[in-house]
Amino acid sequence: MSEIVYQKLYYPKSRKKLLAVLKKSVSPKRYQHLLGVEQAALRLAELNQVDLEKASIAALVHDYAKERSAADFRSVITKSNLDPDLLNWNNVIWHGVVGAQMIKDELGIQDEEILDAVRKHTVGAPQMTLLDKIIYVADFIEEGRVFPDAQLARTIAYADLDSAVAFETKHTLQYLMSANKVIYPAAILTYNKWVVEN
Template sequence: MIERIKSRLKKRQPYGRYQHTLGVVKAACDLAEHYGISVDKARLAALLHDYAKDLTEHELKKYIEVHKLEVDQSLYETYELLHGVVGAHMAKTEFGIHDEEILQAIRYHTTGRLHMEPLEKIIYLSDFIEENRNYPGVEALRKLAYEDLDKGLLQGFNNTIRFLLATDKVIHCNTVKARNQRLKDLAKK
């Protein structure tokens, strides 16, 4: 199945996105091994996390409507986030993936959510720390991701929120809730 997915991705994604996807796969597999999570599940979720990323806003919304996918209004209005929801559904229908851990990791890699499972955390973080990413603070985030998954996740949320504020973009409520939960959980440690 992995080779079939890679073959489809090569045809579907521009070169840069495909390289990003391979970087996320490497980071996710490394983090999964580090934290004792299924490397096979991490590989599948990482490979498919951006499967729907290159669909247009119209295509994403049409797909959601045709397949009657459940999407809140805020997410629906922020089309850059929709590829997670659509990608999870495509993973299920096009590749027969029914493992909820994998599907949730794909679905929520754009926003995070309350009560994230370890695989979801790994895919969310891997998207930020993969080897092709180069932005101020990425090295510190990479290091933190291996020291403490939840601290790395909190920093990832903080970075996302700072970026969205700086670029005057909508911050999805799932991101804020997930960030605040991480903060509270870490305070209890």
């Protein structure tokens, strides 16, 4: 797949400049993950007739804040008047929901559809746009992922995006329950919508 040339509709600089910022902001392993998610997102975007530039940007920035400190997140939650309940959670939730605010403030990305895809990429939501679904699923299926059923997840994703959302949601919740991990309430709403109702 050829490199996307940004028309600067959603990010004020080039893809090359965005990559340079990301390379300084995250670890080498995380950077490779971002590139992998972008490739998966572009393929899904082509299959589902979604703007490739939006898919590229959302994929590349989805984990922009993943390696930031808890203090950084708490500061943004307070200064930006985000839901105070967020203070009760951790990086797993913060890097999406609070990370979107950091992306807006620090990278100058204002497009709400891109920011919303970042907000929803960890736990999904009952209502998701095509771009939301693409980033949610691309993060799960990118080629660097090696969990059991990863190849099955990719096969499902490239065949039917909604089925992929359901598969990922069920898989993730099963993992969280088997590991006795806390489940963010929004993830249960996602499960009810995409797994139970569909």
